[in-house]
Amino acid sequence: MLDNLNEMQKKAVFETKGPILVLAGAGSGKTRVLTSKIYYLLKEKGVRKSEILAITFTNKAAKEMRERVESLLEEDVSGMWIGTFHSICVRILRRYADRLGYTSGFSIYDRTDSKTLLKEVYKRLDISDKTIEYNLVLNKISDAKNNLVFPEDYTKYYGNDFASIKISEIYGLYEDLKKEYNAFDFDDLIIKTLILLVSFDDALEYYQDKFSYIFVDEYQDTNKTQYELVKLLSKKHMNVTAVGDNDQSIYGWRGADISNILNFEKDFEASQVIKLERNYRSTSEILNAANELIKNNDQKYLKKLWTDKSSGKKPIYLNLPSDMDTAYKLVQKVNELLYKGEALSEMAILYRTNAESRQLEEALIAYGINYVVVGGLKFYERKEIKDIVAYLTIFMNKTDDVSFRRIINVPRRGIGEKEFRKGR
Template structure:
């Protein structure tokens, strides 16, 4: 592919991103505007033109899935050697490489979870160690570290950030917990995920020789989802860059939904203040969602005053309206959504293109029950990891063996052969439950094989390599079932059809949201949910539930939820129907409109002479039929419904003369 051809696949704003290869660049990209496409093409164009050396480019993402997708897209564009990693993966790689030089020995093990560490620290201080309290305390430990808050300045910074008392403990008590937590880690000789970045920052500050080596390696940086950068990540990025300004950041302040973890849209909103020479490009052309969905999203987010926000403009044809449903209770809502999904399936929408999104994980239970009763498969995002499933691990072992044997032929055929040996069959089992889950997981491997065969002509060996890379990054292939997901976990994903459920006060915004900032973040969360939908969006809430009072619709929807039509008089209703019928006739039979108007004018005159309503002379339906048929003889006119012998004798000749005169003028 030539360079001009490469750029021809981009819209004007995306092309501006792709061709801006020097200096700081800020891309404000709304949901569905092709930001990943723009930055991958920018990297590819930079490599093709010689401005970038692939091994000198570091593309930073916030999820392993996004990193894997970026590497895949770059491969499809013929670019290899670019490092696309999460902040933690990139930092761990550098830390592992330089540890022996900077510290000595080997990097301590990384604690996969900090709950046990926090529990031990809390226990030593006589603080509660029940599951809920420990989870809240662990979140506060994480926030303090990514926000560069120390035990010494915790009280001041927590007050500035509006952090409420955590698990009922005061700021001095939390400060002591932070100190004890670090002691527990030291005694266990482990580090946590935040330490990976913190220790690397310390090494880069203390060791200029190591800093120079890192800067020699990476000279061009791209950071995706920049609205989610924490102070710790921003500090590390500054050290990677040094005095250079070769930085492209991409993000959307309207999708800032992780402030509670320390993420801050400040760095995206004020990028130009940090880099005065920066170029700013806005991507607003939405290629994901229909105009109806985009209009709803824009209306919901409109009250948000986040600096640097963009407003979307759909590039898709007009489609079906957004649906709004109010249910009596949670069970009715779940069953109603399951019924809608069954209808979508019958209309040909694949189940993996359907998602039910909700505010809290606890809401999934009713949907799981309703889908199971309806015989509809589903998967819960954030549950057991795909590559940890026993059947998937066994299938991968068999795939490796087949690849080593040098099997030849079509990838899809070979993969199906291996899968059948593990118990997979072409047809899904009728029953739900574990058997169906197992089949869905193996079938996802089958589907992925087809996709790689079509897109790359991949061999069995390349397929195995792809699986191993995905397993390392936990980038699972799609399972053909409805996705159940919290709104936070749905960020970065998209589906043909989205059910945004439980949109009532107390859930959206959640009752725990405090102050204007907390409610504003909940509004952005609703916006994220809406913009996950491509073609169908159904928004609902339950008015009540057993043992609870009546619920109210979410305040975020009050301006967009359709209001019930006011009752109108019979006369007004008739006029409205008649106007609609005339408008429809004009659209479908524009060439006959003039004749219809002449016939109506004649009828008005006759009705006035007889002093009776016009419809008793001839009905509108009859006049429209005459205008379309254009009868030339009385026999033809008499066959039109509504023309009896009496009316034919009284007005037949007159009607024929009106038709003849109109026809002759054409």
């Protein structure tokens, strides 16, 4: 299996000591490299499964990595630490929650739950949502947490104007109520794990000893808290394999810091940089266009993607005046392909935000073309599912006020605010 790797992939797999930055261009087989290296450590180097920590950014990527490792080893790996930053932190917090004043049955609030709690905060502080909008405050609190800024320091970093002072007050009470309700929000999971590890030496030593090898996928998309967590956990063994692409960092708007990957050699002494430049996904025409664009980046690491796939059509770039013009031009192209005998099942229209789908759907309807919107409303965002989850949460965590508020009148019981407070 390892013989099928190309030379640079082999180098990334067989280098097992010290920090390694694998700069993986698009379609270069980075997941294959990660899973092959895990396999190599377990089968050839005698490393135990419990010594490996592999961190990805999405549940889908974690599932794929786990399935590939399982397929290579031909044995169950469900107990291995392969998961997202947040799922890994949840495992740590479940074990040590009492150190931070929580119980192991703590709730995890999603955006809707946080907004519900924020309404209570506003009421207690006598603040109108017309003065400071809920979503704005949640975004500000999230940004603060991802930059390790706590309520008492908020105005120091974000200004001493009226809005910042109010957000600081809201942030403080929001945190206090979450603790009272034995709950974390999504951003808490990493920052609270950092607080735990920094505050309790025995917990830090346990995980530093445990994880001899740490793998981090999509390293270019890490934010400050994720970066600090990787540095902290890897400090003893320093066997970090970080995989990423400095030319694909597009999540700065949600806290990703490109300097994390650019400063890898400075942050991890005696590190190696290995470039995966061979592309297995695209034709040379597409790669040539990508290289022409990427070479304009003012970045530290330069890569040149290449492939032995020479046949293919040149990509077409169009600059159109409006969203509607773009939608109709795309659908017109779909219609032309249909007349040439191409199948709809072979076509896909990708768009960056959900808001863009409306124009595309209108154009498809106008041309009489059947289509499927992939995804749609997420399962766990449906009202009935959130209601069921809230009931289950209350069974585990009776102090969760947000979940209790959600279900108190589901099904409708005619319980008003006065009766609710009396019952609580």
